[in-house]
Amino acid sequence: MPTTDGSDTGGTGRRMRADARRNQEKLLAAAAEVFVGSGVDAPIRRIAARAGVGMGTIYRHFPTRADLVVAVFRHQIEECAEAGPRFLAEEGSPFAALRRWVGLFADLLVTKHGLAHALQSDSSRFAPLHAYFLDRLQPVAARLLDAAAEAGEIRPGTHPYELLRGIGNLCIGHDDDPRYDPRRLIALLLQGLRRP
Amino acid sequence: MPTTDGSDTGGTGRRMRADARRNQEKLLAAAAEVFVGSGVDAPIRRIAARAGVGMGTIYRHFPTRADLVVAVFRHQIEECAEAGPRFLAEEGSPFAALRRWVGLFADLLVTKHGLAHALQSDSSRFAPLHAYFLDRLQPVAARLLDAAAEAGEIRPGTHPYELLRGIGNLCIGHDDDPRYDPRRLIALLLQGLRRP
DNA sequence: TTACTTTACGGAACATTGTTCCGGTTAACA
DNA sequence: TGTTAACCGGAACAATGTTCCGTAAAGTAA
Structure with a gap:
C-alpha cells in the first residue's frame, strides 16, 4: 500500500528516485484540481498536462485511473473510517452513531464530484x-x-456491503438535478431498518 | 413521438420511405440483441454491423444513443406505466399496489442490462x-x-421523482455482484415510507 | 569530479469509439 | 419511364485510452 510521504518506495522495497517522487506529487495535486472541475472521468491527458508531465509518467505511477482516484481521496476515506468507532463512543445510542456515520459517508460521496458514480461503474x-x-x-x-x-434498535440481518453500496448508489447524480436529494432517501432507508 | 408500426412518419408528417422503415426495424432488432449481450453502452459500430447498415444510417434514425434505447424499451416502459392503475384496482390496499408496482419497475431495470446505469449516467x-x-x-x-x-398507509410528502430516481439508482450494478440485491434495499426503502 | 548503471521521463504511435459529411443510389410519384 | 427528393454506405475526422522506446537524469563508486 503506497504512502504519500517521503518514505514511499513505489512498491519495490527500494527508495524512490527524487524526480519520481516529485512527479508523483505533482500528479496528485493536478488530479485533485482536475477532479473538482471535471469529475473523476476527466481525460488523462489533461491531468498529465496540468502536472507538466508526459503520458508515460502518469501511467507508470498510476496504472489505472482508479489508482489515481484512490490516492487522491485516501485521506478522506481514512477519516471516514476512523469516525465510525468515535461516533459509537460519542453518541448516545448505536443507531444515532450509525445515522451520523452514514451522513458523513454520504457527504464524502456527494461532495467529491463523480466519486459515487465511479464507485459502482459498469x-x-x-x-x-x-x-x-x-x-x-x-x-x-x-x-x-x-x-x-x-x-x-434495528432488525438484524442487514449486510454491511449491501448497505454501503446502496447508499453509494443513491448518491449518484445528485449534482445535476436539484430535485434529487440523496439524503432524504437515505433517511428513509435508515428508517426502514428500525425495529418496529 | 415515433412509433414502431407502419404508420411511422419519421417526425416529418410525411410517410417514411420503405427502405427507411426496413432499416429502422433492422436496427431496432439488432440493438435489442446487442444490448442483451453487451449492455446499452455497446459500440454503435457493432449495432450497425449486426443490422447490416452503415454508420450514417444509424445516426440518421437515432441521433443519440438514448433515442435508440428508448425505442428498444418503449414497449416495456409502456407496460409498466399501464400496470400502475391496474394494480391499484386489483390489490387490497394502495400500499400493496405501490409495492407491487415498484417491484415491476425494479424488474424492468434489473432485467435489462445497463438500463439502470444509463438512466442516471453522468x-x-x-x-x-x-x-x-x-x-x-x-x-x-x-x-x-x-x-x-x-x-x-405512508406518510405524505415523498416526491415521486425522487423515489423513482432512487430506485433506479439502487438497481445499478446488480449484475456484476451476487452480494448485492437491490430488491432488499428497495424493500427497506418502502418500509421507511410507512406511517408509524 | 567523472564514468557507469539504473531508473524514470516524454511524447510519438497505435487502438478504439463517437460523429460528421458527401457522392452515389433508390424509392416514390407524376 | 423520367425526375426528384430522400436515403444509404462508409470514408474521414476527432477525442481519448494505452503502449513503447530512445533519451535524459539520478544515483553510485572509483
Missing part, C-alpha cells in the same frame, strides 16, 4: 477503488450495524 | 431516455403515492 473499471473503499469502510459499517442490532 | 448523455422515462412513469408513481398517503 464492468470493472475502478476495481481498485472499489476494493479499497470496501476494505476500509465495510468493517466500520459492520460494527455499527452489529451494535445497533444488539441494542435492539 | 452529465446529460441519455437525456431523452431520462425524459421519456419520467414523462411516462412519474405520474403513475405520483398516483400510487397519493393513494397510499390518503389511505394513511
Whole structure:
C-alpha cells in the first residue's frame, strides 16, 4: 500500500528516485484540481498536462485511473473510517452513531464530484477503488450495524456491503438535478431498518 | 413521438420511405440483441454491423444513443406505466399496489442490462431516455403515492421523482455482484415510507 | 569530479469509439 | 419511364485510452 510521504518506495522495497517522487506529487495535486472541475472521468491527458508531465509518467505511477482516484481521496476515506468507532463512543445510542456515520459517508460521496458514480461503474473499471473503499469502510459499517442490532434498535440481518453500496448508489447524480436529494432517501432507508 | 408500426412518419408528417422503415426495424432488432449481450453502452459500430447498415444510417434514425434505447424499451416502459392503475384496482390496499408496482419497475431495470446505469449516467448523455422515462412513469408513481398517503398507509410528502430516481439508482450494478440485491434495499426503502 | 548503471521521463504511435459529411443510389410519384 | 427528393454506405475526422522506446537524469563508486 503506497504512502504519500517521503518514505514511499513505489512498491519495490527500494527508495524512490527524487524526480519520481516529485512527479508523483505533482500528479496528485493536478488530479485533485482536475477532479473538482471535471469529475473523476476527466481525460488523462489533461491531468498529465496540468502536472507538466508526459503520458508515460502518469501511467507508470498510476496504472489505472482508479489508482489515481484512490490516492487522491485516501485521506478522506481514512477519516471516514476512523469516525465510525468515535461516533459509537460519542453518541448516545448505536443507531444515532450509525445515522451520523452514514451522513458523513454520504457527504464524502456527494461532495467529491463523480466519486459515487465511479464507485459502482459498469464492468470493472475502478476495481481498485472499489476494493479499497470496501476494505476500509465495510468493517466500520459492520460494527455499527452489529451494535445497533444488539441494542435492539434495528432488525438484524442487514449486510454491511449491501448497505454501503446502496447508499453509494443513491448518491449518484445528485449534482445535476436539484430535485434529487440523496439524503432524504437515505433517511428513509435508515428508517426502514428500525425495529418496529 | 415515433412509433414502431407502419404508420411511422419519421417526425416529418410525411410517410417514411420503405427502405427507411426496413432499416429502422433492422436496427431496432439488432440493438435489442446487442444490448442483451453487451449492455446499452455497446459500440454503435457493432449495432450497425449486426443490422447490416452503415454508420450514417444509424445516426440518421437515432441521433443519440438514448433515442435508440428508448425505442428498444418503449414497449416495456409502456407496460409498466399501464400496470400502475391496474394494480391499484386489483390489490387490497394502495400500499400493496405501490409495492407491487415498484417491484415491476425494479424488474424492468434489473432485467435489462445497463438500463439502470444509463438512466442516471453522468452529465446529460441519455437525456431523452431520462425524459421519456419520467414523462411516462412519474405520474403513475405520483398516483400510487397519493393513494397510499390518503389511505394513511405512508406518510405524505415523498416526491415521486425522487423515489423513482432512487430506485433506479439502487438497481445499478446488480449484475456484476451476487452480494448485492437491490430488491432488499428497495424493500427497506418502502418500509421507511410507512406511517408509524 | 567523472564514468557507469539504473531508473524514470516524454511524447510519438497505435487502438478504439463517437460523429460528421458527401457522392452515389433508390424509392416514390407524376 | 423520367425526375426528384430522400436515403444509404462508409470514408474521414476527432477525442481519448494505452503502449513503447530512445533519451535524459539520478544515483553510485572509483
